[in-house]
Amino acid sequence: MADSCASDAAPPPSIGGGSFLIAWQLKDKNVLIVGGGEVASQRIESILTADALITLLAPAKGVHARTKELIDTYPSRITYYDRRFSGPAEIHKMDMVLTALDDVNRSREICEMCRKAKVPVNAADIPELCDFYFGAQIRDGPLQIMISTNGNGPRMAALMKKKIQSALSGREGEAIERVGVLRAQLKERVPGVGGALGRKRMKWMSEVCNIWEVDELMQLDDAVIKKLLDEGWEKDCVPTLAQLNGQRKRNISRRAASAVSSDPNQWLPMIGSFALGAACTMLIVLARKK
Numbered sequence: 635m636a637d638s639c640a641s642d643a644a645p646p647p648s649i650g651g652g653s654f655l656i657a658w659q660l661k662d663k664n665v666l667i668v669g670g671g672e673v674a675s676q677r678i679e680s681i682l683t684a685d686a687l688i689t690l691l692a693p694a695k696g697v698h699a700r701t702k703e704l705i706d707t708y709p710s711r712i713t714y715y716d717r718r719f720s721g722p723a724e725i726h727k728m729d730m731v732l733t734a735l736d737d738v739n740r741s742r743e744i745c746e747m748c749r750k751a752k753v754p755v756n757a758a759d760i761p762e763l764c765d766f767y768f769g770a771q772i773r774d775g776p777l778q779i780m781i782s783t784n785g786n787g788p789r790m791a792a793l794m795k796k797k798i799q800s801a802l803s804g805r806e807g808e809a810i811e812r813v814g815v816l817r818a819q820l821k822e823r824v825p826g827v828g829g830a831l832g833r834k835r836m837k838w839m840s841e842v843c844n845i846w847e848v849d850e851l852m853q854l855d856d857a858v859i860k861k862l863l864d865e866g867w868e869k870d871c872v873p874t875l876a877q878l879n880g881q882r883k884r885n886i887s888r889r890a891a892s893a894v895s896s897d898p899n900q901w902l903p904m905i906g907s908f909a910l911g912a913a914c915t916m917l918i919v920l921a922r923k924k
């Protein structure tokens with residue numbers, strides 16, 4: 635009986651086949667990089683962006699100029715050893731291991747050691763042994779966009795990056811930084827986690843982000859933030875920047891603000907019906923003229 639039920643049931647919608655995208659917090663964590671070539675230099679730069687502590691193992695004669703420059707520039711972040719990888723003891727205190735070697739067998743061995751020690755590993759030359767992949771990156775302050783083709787076409791990831799970059803103004807990072815400050819000050823004003831208050835705070839923050847344009851969010855300095863919290867949060871509404879600046883006397887209500895802000899599905903049909911109505915009227919007028 636149970637079997638026949640199971641066979642009648644529709645198969646679940648396909649959901650797998652991707653990788654898990656996360657923003658890994660590596661600050662002050664230990665990352666081992668084995669190899670010092672050009673690929674290693676790119677790895678070092680990515681890892682430095684996340685404020686990790688790097689241990690670098692590579693014989694000096696194979697160290698790329700850019701790698702050398704990074705070692706010299708960030709001595710407090712990179713501990714460099716002029717030698718080869720020696721064995722499993724190297725990975726024990728590590729939170730992450732990266733290999734960028736011209737020796738695929740050694741790379742494979744290091745991956746196996748890491749798997750045994752349950753330390754996440756990326757081998758630049760062996761995708762099938764990687765616990766995670768690097769991706770093309772767009773960075774603008776706190777805004778971080780990673781493009782991954784899941785191992786299918788790294789060059790395509792670089793090209794997609796250019797496309798996405800051209801759709802951005804370059805001001806989003808600063809706007810997001812200001813939103814971060816507003817968010818922190820709101821939490822300071824109304825502390826607490828979860829519950830009805832948490833829901834109200836989240837709804838209000840979402841509304842601000844929906845209504846205010848990127849260029850307006852950039853103007854959220856301390857004075858504007860205070861005003862927005864006093865005139866908005868405290869009065870249970872989300873005024874626009876123009877309204878905050880007193881360009882219109884009356885604050886729009888929270889409901890009205892939502893109606894303006896929310897999705898175009900609400901107002902596009904209205905514009906459509908209006909246009910259709912206007913077109914019909916014109917046709918009637920023209921027909922009458924004939």
Ligand SMILES: C[C@@]1(CC(=O)O)c2cc3[nH]c(cc4nc(cc5[nH]c(cc(n2)[C@H]1CCC(=O)O)[C@@](C)(CC(=O)O)[C@@H]5CCC(=O)O)C(CC(=O)O)=C4CCC(=O)O)c(CCC(=O)O)c3CC(=O)O
Pocket residue numbers: 676756757758759760761764766767768769770771781782783784785786787788789790791792795
């Ligand atoms: C699986 C992965 C593992 C990992 O490195 O984590 C991997 C593996 C390999 N890449 C190889 C080749 C190239 N890699 C690039 C460039 C990038 N590769 C990156 C990531 C990744 N590369 C991971 C998957 C990411 C994804 O699928 O999205 C980027 C996105 C990020 C970064 O490296 O930081 C960075 C662009 C960043 C930017 O420009 O912004 C270029 C182009 C170029 O240099 O311009 C080429 C030559 C052209 C080509 O092959 O496309 C080869 C040798 C293949 C061979 O021997 O034929 C292997 C090994 C293999 O595939 O066997």
Ligand SMILES: NC(=O)C1=CN([C@@H]2O[C@H](COP(=O)(O)OP(=O)(O)OC[C@H]3O[C@@H](n4cnc5c(N)ncnc54)[C@H](O)[C@@H]3O)[C@@H](O)[C@H]2O)C=CC1
Pocket residue numbers: 668669670671672673674691692693695696697698717718719734735736737740758759788
């Ligand atoms: N994932 C990616 O995006 C890409 C991956 N690759 C692959 O990445 C690997 C590295 O590429 P490059 O940096 O250009 O190579 P490279 O030849 O410039 O550098 C290799 C480095 O590994 C060091 N090394 C070799 N054996 C070592 C050991 N046992 N211990 C410590 N260091 C050791 C060398 O001294 C050298 O510094 C290659 O296998 C290449 O196929 C290449 C291009 C892109």
